[in-house]
Amino acid sequence: MTLVIFAVLLWVLGFGLNVMLANGPARDTGAVRLAVPLIFGLTILGMWELIVRGMQVSTVILPPPSLIAASFAENLSTLWGDFVQTILKGALSGYIFGCGAAFLTALLVDRSDYLRRGLLPLGNFMAALPIVGTAPILVMWFGFGWQSKAAVVVLMVYFPMLVNTVAGLSETTAMQRDLMRTYAATWGQTLWTLRLPAALPFVFNGLKICSTLALIGAIVAEFFGSPTLGLGFRISTSIGQLDLGMVWSAILVSALSGTAFYGLVALAERRMTFWHASHRGGR
Amino acid sequence: MAEASDPGTRASAGGWPRWLRLPPVLGMVLALMAIWYVAVVPMNVKEVLTAAERAGVEVSPPSAVDRRDMGNWALVFRNTHALGNSWSSDRPKLPAPHQVLVELYDSTIDEELNGRRGIVRSGTLSNRSLVYHALVTLNATFLGFLIGALLGAGLAVGIVHSRVMDMSVMPWAIVSQTIPIVALAPMIIVVLYSIGVQGLIPKAVISAYLSFFPVVVGMVKGLRSPDAMQMDLMRTYSASTASVLTKLRLPSSIPYLFASLKIAIAASLVGAIVGELPVQKGGLGARMLAGSYYGQTAQIWAALLVAATLAALLVYAIAALERRTLRRMGMMP
Amino acid sequence: MLSDEEITNWPEAETATAAPVIRADHLDLTFQTNDGPVHALKDVSLDIAKGSFVSFIGPSGCGKTTFLRCIAALEHPTGGSLTVNGMTPDEARRARAYGYVFQAAGLYPWRTIGRNIALPLEIMGYSRAEQAERVARVLELVELSGFEKKFPWQLSGGMQQRASIARALAFDADILLMDEPFGALDEIVRDRLNEELLKLWDKTEKTIGFVTHSIPEAVYLSTHIVVMSPRPGRITDVIESPLPKERPLDIRDTPEFIEIAHRVREGLRAGYEE
Ligand SMILES: Nc1ncnc2c1ncn2[C@@H]1O[C@H](COP(=O)(O)OP(=O)(O)O)[C@@H](O)[C@H]1O
Numbered sequence: 001m002t003l004v005i006f007a008v009l010l011w012v013l014g015f016g017l018n019v020m021l022a023n024g025p026a027r028d029t030g031a032v033r034l035a036v037p038l039i040f041g042l043t044i045l046g047m048w049e050l051i052v053r054g055m056q057v058s059t060v061i062l063p064p065p066s067l068i069a070a071s072f073a074e075n076l077s078t079l080w081g082d083f084v085q086t087i088l089k090g091a092l093s094g095y096i097f098g099c100g101a102a103f104l105t106a107l108l109v110d111r112s113d114y115l116r117r118g119l120l121p122l123g124n125f126m127a128a129l130p131i132v133g134t135a136p137i138l139v140m141w142f143g144f145g146w147q148s149k150a151a152v153v154v155l156m157v158y159f160p161m162l163v164n165t166v167a168g169l170s171e172t173t174a175m176q177r178d179l180m181r182t183y184a185a186t187w188g189q190t191l192w193t194l195r196l197p198a199a200l201p202f203v204f205n206g207l208k209i210c211s212t213l214a215l216i217g218a219i220v221a222e223f224f225g226s227p228t229l230g231l232g233f234r235i236s237t238s239i240g241q242l243d244l245g246m247v248w249s250a251i252l253v254s255a256l257s258g259t260a261f262y263g264l265v266a267l268a269e270r271r272m273t274f275w276h277a278s279h280r281g282g283r
Numbered sequence: 284m285a286e287a288s289d290p291g292t293r294a295s296a297g298g299w300p301r302w303l304r305l306p307p308v309l310g311m312v313l314a315l316m317a318i319w320y321v322a323v324v325p326m327n328v329k330e331v332l333t334a335a336e337r338a339g340v341e342v343s344p345p346s347a348v349d350r351r352d353m354g355n356w357a358l359v360f361r362n363t364h365a366l367g368n369s370w371s372s373d374r375p376k377l378p379a380p381h382q383v384l385v386e387l388y389d390s391t392i393d394e395e396l397n398g399r400r401g402i403v404r405s406g407t408l409s410n411r412s413l414v415y416h417a418l419v420t421l422n423a424t425f426l427g428f429l430i431g432a433l434l435g436a437g438l439a440v441g442i443v444h445s446r447v448m449d450m451s452v453m454p455w456a457i458v459s460q461t462i463p464i465v466a467l468a469p470m471i472i473v474v475l476y477s478i479g480v481q482g483l484i485p486k487a488v489i490s491a492y493l494s495f496f497p498v499v500v501g502m503v504k505g506l507r508s509p510d511a512m513q514m515d516l517m518r519t520y521s522a523s524t525a526s527v528l529t530k531l532r533l534p535s536s537i538p539y540l541f542a543s544l545k546i547a548i549a550a551s552l553v554g555a556i557v558g559e560l561p562v563q564k565g566g567l568g569a570r571m572l573a574g575s576y577y578g579q580t581a582q583i584w585a586a587l588l589v590a591a592t593l594a595a596l597l598v599y600a601i602a603a604l605e606r607r608t609l610r611r612m613g614m615m616p
Numbered sequence: 617m618l619s620d621e622e623i624t625n626w627p628e629a630e631t632a633t634a635a636p637v638i639r640a641d642h643l644d645l646t647f648q649t650n651d652g653p654v655h656a657l658k659d660v661s662l663d664i665a666k667g668s669f670v671s672f673i674g675p676s677g678c679g680k681t682t683f684l685r686c687i688a689a690l691e692h693p694t695g696g697s698l699t700v701n702g703m704t705p706d707e708a709r710r711a712r713a714y715g716y717v718f719q720a721a722g723l724y725p726w727r728t729i730g731r732n733i734a735l736p737l738e739i740m741g742y743s744r745a746e747q748a749e750r751v752a753r754v755l756e757l758v759e760l761s762g763f764e765k766k767f768p769w770q771l772s773g774g775m776q777q778r779a780s781i782a783r784a785l786a787f788d789a790d791i792l793l794m795d796e797p798f799g800a801l802d803e804i805v806r807d808r809l810n811e812e813l814l815k816l817w818d819k820t821e822k823t824i825g826f827v828t829h830s831i832p833e834a835v836y837l838s839t840h841i842v843v844m845s846p847r848p849g850r851i852t853d854v855i856e857s858p859l860p861k862e863r864p865l866d867i868r869d870t871p872e873f874i875e876i877a878h879r880v881r882e883g884l885r886a887g888y889e890e
């Protein structure tokens with residue numbers, strides 16, 4: 001019981017510190033902006049540990065963070081194999097192929113008004129559908145290997161990326177297009193100097209959405225059949241063995257990969273669309 | 284050098300006579316259907332040829348082992364005479380669209396009207412019918428959506444009013460979405476099951492997790508959308524935080540809210556379907572898994588079609604509600 | 617759209633040395649809109665001689681922008697004929713015969729000022745060295761040297777508009793078309809830019825078409841003031857300015873200046889009362 005009281009104390013301490021930091025004199029500095037969410041996260045972790053131990057929650061229901069960390073450290077090589085199989089082979093290859101194909105389709109669609117008016121509503125419709133549902137079909141077609149996972153990812157990322165890129169390519173103003181006309185610029189020149197840069201914020205928006213979808217697709221597809229490795233496989237088999245430490249370790253791997261993946265795309269976005277109003281933050 | 288043509292002249296430049304020109308969306312759908320029907324042939328060619336061989340038709344090459352290593356298209360072109368059953372094979376790798384429609388009819392209307400367990404004979408929905416499974420999924424979707432939307436809206440109000448909340452919770456809300464939730468799904472369900480919670484709730488939890496984020500982001504944006512002048516006006520009235528919220532912030536956030544709700548309900552449906560995978564207790568997700576287990580592709584496609592229709596209907600319903608609300612608020616003509 | 621045969625209507629355009637750079641003859645333009653046709657230009661005939669500075673003035677909606685856009689081949693007349701440098705406007709556009717300055721600067725936010733100015737040069741295939749040399753020269757001309765590496769959104773509105781003028785000057789077009797380039801600027805900045813524009817015109821000997829709705833601006837800048845009136849858009853008067861080429865800002869207080877301004881105002885009023 002004392003541990004639970006400690007947990008409450010920890011919360012009061014952590015949150016109090018955050019209140020001070022967030023309203024203190026240094027509230028707009030980068031350090032505080034980083035520290036506040038970190039303190040919040042650590043406080044939650046600490047409370048989790050204390051409460052689980054204090055109330056003697058069965059590790060089957062919720063293992064404490066220390067146990068997860070131990071299990072993670074113990075199984076590093078297994079988890080690395082799962083990471084390579086699911087994230088690098090399944091998700092990343094599908095992501096690159098799917099987003100690339102969508103981008104090229106968008107360029108093609110953009111040249112024909114008929115195609116655009118036909119495919120855009122269809123793409124919008126498809127982007128809202130539960131495409132994960134095609135996973136069993138694709139696993140049936142492409143086998144249990146990573147190829148079927150990549151295929152699911154391709155399908156999942158294709159439409160959101162297509163819709164975003166097409167929207168981005170029509171993001172130019174009439175004046176910008178007129179300017180290019182006064183230079184008698186070719187289609188390629190207009191694309192390269194005007195429409196692609198103007199589309200970048202939308203393209204990155206699509207890339208960010210797709211980065212999460214890619215991981216979801218790769219992991220769900222493993223529930224429908226996989227070789228004896230991969231994060232989805234690890235999670236479903238470890239649950240069967242009630243090895244919750246391993247389950248949480250696999251979840252940790254997918255969470256870390258997901259965050260890193262998203263973070264990388266967001267970083268590239270910041271570097272390439274620094275000029276966009278949403279990143280300038282005043283003059 | 285081809286110069287950029289402006290879109291205005293492009294639209295009218297089409298060479299088709301007017302009566303032949305289909306509305307674009309219809310044209311695309313028909314094109315997709317055509318591609319589908321064509322794709323059925325190479326996708327199923329091996330099974331179809333094996334069946335044809337058994338029925339005594341001459342097939343080249345005659346050995347199934349040789350055929351296995353050949354490309355599908357090559358087989359198609361060498362056996363054009365034996366492909367008549369491509370669109371009606373029993374266990375197709377890719378069923379033709381009409382086969383999916385037949386399966387859809389069989390597992391909805393036919394099952395309920397004429398089946399032994401159908402609603403007509405037994406008084407309850409048949410657990411073999413897609414209507415039943417769709418309702419199971421829909422229940423979880425709604426519950427999860429409701430929880431997610433309320434949670435999201437509440438969190439957004441907190442974030443807008445408290446700097447500490449904004450700074451500590453918002454980054455984690457973003458991180459939470461980069462975590463592939465489906466990785467958690469089996470665990471959530473098994474853990475909740477082990478403490479005696481099962482059925483609707485675990486699935487709804489996953490749906491809620493997927494749908495809360497778009498609502499948080501949209502609502503925060505919406506609640507912060509009043510401009511400086513509107514806020515200053517409130518300040519000149521020395522309005523309380525609560526009345527600023529109810530009189531200015533909330534009404535301005537409505538368009539943002541609806542935009543996020545449309546995303547959230549689609550996400551919620553995905554959550555419910557994924558949540559049905561680990562525990563086979565009904566629902567469209569369970570139907571898909573069963574279909575994949577028994578090689579019943581038409582069943583998977585039919586479930587997929589129902590899921591797609593549900594998604595479209597749900598988004599449409601929110602859009603209709605949006606139009607009505609905005610019109611009543613005078614934000615839309 | 618204009619076709620080739622319409623060029624041949626003006627054989628003298630190619631032979632005569634003093635031929636106008638821009639020649640409009642009974643030009644008509646009707647927009648088909650949802651609420652019926654809009655006569656944006658009706659029976660507009662005008663010759664613009666080489667090296668002249670022509671202002672178009674009139675109430676908004678009288679077709680000033682439309683006329684300028686016709687010259688630039690951004691709009692296609694529905695009747696009459698129009699030649700630019702003896703060619704159809706579209707041929708002239710392809711020959712990169714003019715620079716166009718829009719009402720807003722319209723600089724690309726993802727390019728620095730220098731790279732914005734280099735944009736037409738890149739498109740027209742100038743060498744890197746030539747690009748750098750020209751960018752430096754026009755930046756100097758519009759007094760923006762030192763801002764080459766800045767992004768547009770880091771500059772004030774007046775500086776952005778100057779950069780957009782530099783962009784139109786960077787390549788060798790002997791026609792400059794400007795559509796209310798200083799409309800959004802305050803009076804003080806506007807005066808300075810007007811002065812600079814006159815100097816620039818003097819130095820480069822370009823032919824300038826300039827849309828404005830400010831009477832003093834039109835009188836101060838132009839050799840010819842074209843007064844237009846709306847519904848349908850047409851030319852009601854062309855006033856030739858007797859002012860000398862050398863024009864300090866305080867020329868605006870001289871009786872000659874006030875006299876011309878008065879004539880312009882009378883012309884505008886007459887257009888309304890018709
Ligand atoms: N693209 C267009 N479509 C329809 N009507 C137009 C278009 N552009 C201009 N107009 C109409 O033509 C008239 C002249 O417009 P404009 O040349 O822009 O006037 P100004 O520049 O003198 O203010 C206006 O009545 C305007 O509404």
Ligand SMILES: [Mg+2]
Pocket residue numbers: 680681682
């Ligand atoms: Mg205008």
